Amino acid sequence: MLRITNLNAFYDNVHALKDISLEIQKGEIVSLIGSNGAGKTSTLSCITGLVGIRSGTIHYKDKNITNVPAHKIVRLGISLSPEGREVFPGLTVAENLKLGRYSKKGNTTTAYERVYTLFPRLKERTLQIAGTLSGGEQQMLAIARALMSEPELLLLDEPSLGLAPNIVLMLFELIKEINKQGVTILLVEQNANLALSISNRAYVLETGRIALSGISQNLLHDENIKKAYLGSV
Ligand SMILES: Nc1ncnc2c1ncn2[C@@H]1O[C@H](COP(=O)(O)OP(=O)(O)OP(=O)(O)O)[C@@H](O)[C@H]1O
Numbered sequence: 001m002l003r004i005t006n007l008n009a010f011y012d013n014v015h016a017l018k019d020i021s022l023e024i025q026k027g028e029i030v031s032l033i034g035s036n037g038a039g040k041t042s043t044l045s046c047i048t049g050l051v052g053i054r055s056g057t058i059h060y061k062d063k064n065i066t067n068v069p070a071h072k073i074v075r076l077g078i079s080l081s082p083e084g085r086e087v088f089p090g091l092t093v094a095e096n097l098k099l100g101r102y103s104k105k106g107n108t109t110t111a112y113e114r115v116y117t118l119f120p121r122l123k124e125r126t127l128q129i130a131g132t133l134s135g136g137e138q139q140m141l142a143i144a145r146a147l148m149s150e151p152e153l154l155l156l157d158e159p160s161l162g163l164a165p166n167i168v169l170m171l172f173e174l175i176k177e178i179n180k181q182g183v184t185i186l187l188v189e190q191n192a193n194l195a196l197s198i199s200n201r202a203y204v205l206e207t208g209r210i211a212l213s214g215i216s217q218n219l220l221h222d223e224n225i226k227k228a229y230l231g232s233v
């Protein structure tokens with residue numbers, strides 16, 4: 001569904017992404033893990049057209065989308081839940097959701113129904129100002145807003161960030177459910193254990209390069225990976 005080939009991206013002279021190649025098949029959850037500054041968000045920004053690509057290509061469903069601008073990417077069926085949630089704090093839950101729909105024409109009722117079924121807590125709070133939601137609820141809203149455009153590929157940037165463990169577990173169950181409903185997912189996480197536990201395959205980024213990749217279950221049980229990335233031996 002998505003194929004990134006030998007991607008290089010820079011911020012001025014900083015070579016942030018070095019020859020990144022990765023693939024996502026339809027229906028998969030693929031995780032992209034790595035520590036602070038590894039290039040995870042930059043990879044998503046290249047896919048969504050927010051950061052310019054110096055060399056290499058990105059194909060989505062066999063269409064070359066390299067350097068296609070952000071608003072067109074959403075229309076093609078790719079949607080991002082950004083790092084740090086970035087909900088509009090002064091707008092209500094319903095208004096935030098509506099903004100996730102801006103690129104899409106047609107009836108919005110089904111889209112609202114779908115996200116409210118997934119996230120009943122948002123349904124109870126449709127008129128609440130987003131800035132007053134708890135961290136977990138804001139994360140739900142960011143994901144729900146991304147789903148409003150009915151994407152085929154959902155990009156999640158660190159959904160677990162700053163949330164209590166029980167909230168994170170609940171959120172990850174919902175991510176699995178979204179995937180079961182037919183949405184392919186690229187999950188960016190610093191929490192490697194968690195990401196590996198729900199994904200089919202994973203790529204590990206280290207200072208802008210893919211250091212290794214494989215089936216998530218295998219990586220989870222690999223002694224070297226445990227030592228280097230999972231904080232245990
Ligand atoms: N707008 C920018 N201008 C200059 N450098 C940037 C910019 N955005 C990111 N970088 C640099 O690119 C590198 C990769 O950053 P990126 O945000 O992709 O990392 P990340 O893996 O998402 O990290 P984190 O886990 O902290 O979110 C870092 O060295 C960062 O300083």
Ligand SMILES: [Mg+2]
Pocket residue numbers: 040041042083
């Ligand atoms: Mg990031």
